[in-house]
Amino acid sequence: MEVIDAVGGYEALELLKTTPFALILLDIQMPDLDGFETLAKIKSGFPEVTCLILAITAFNGDDGKSSFIDAGFSDYIRKPIRPEQLIEIVSGWLNHSANFTTQKGLISGGTIDFKVYNEIKKYARDSDINDLYIEYEKETTGFLNKMKFLISSKNYTEILSTLHTIKGNSGSLGITDLAIHAELLEADIRANKILGLEANFKKLKEKFLKFKGEYKGLLKI
Secondary structure, three states, X not given: OOOOOOOOHHHHXXXXXXXXXXXXXXXXXXXXXXXXXXXXXXXXXXXXXXXXXXXXXXXXXXXXHHHHHHHOOOEEEEOOOOXXXXXXXXXXXXXXXXXXXXXXXXXXXXXXXXXXXXXXXXXXXXXXXXXXXXXXXXXXXXXXXXXXXXXHOOOHHHHHHHHHHHHHHHHHOOOHHHHHHHHHHHHHHHOOXXXXXXXXXXXXXXXXXXXXXXXXXXXXX
């Protein structure tokens, strides 16, 4: 993994002109542009950038987390943070959003991330895990039906909120492909790339239907 430093927001924007990134960390208190300003310029000036963008902040409280998410950050990391913690967090995010191969990553070509599933198994019984996936199927069906109405009414604020929930729920259960597509769709809307919304929503539904058609067989429910 190669790490490239920028001393401030303007230098980070210059790097984006020539360098693709798998993940971007933005300190909220940078010397020229702050993290929010830099993120806004990335969203408006670099629509091709769809990687994870994490905020680093001294903010200490869960109540304000929505301000980071609403601004377009994937998540935030609280200061102070030890180097080994930072490496662990970044590695976890990169592993979360990578499209793993079947060798050690995914069951059945992308339906469920085997690593996440095994982590869940450390803390829950098989029957409880099965219930989690069944409930996820029901909830996501409802979310997708809701999104169909929201798209027709052009309620982009609620669409973003619904996509964020789908992304989080999918990621926590290792339904990685669906989580990634929800995040890309979320990024498109934040960048005002609306023209392809219905086509991309159709792809999201297709990925969900793939999961729905396979997960019970994979988990032997």
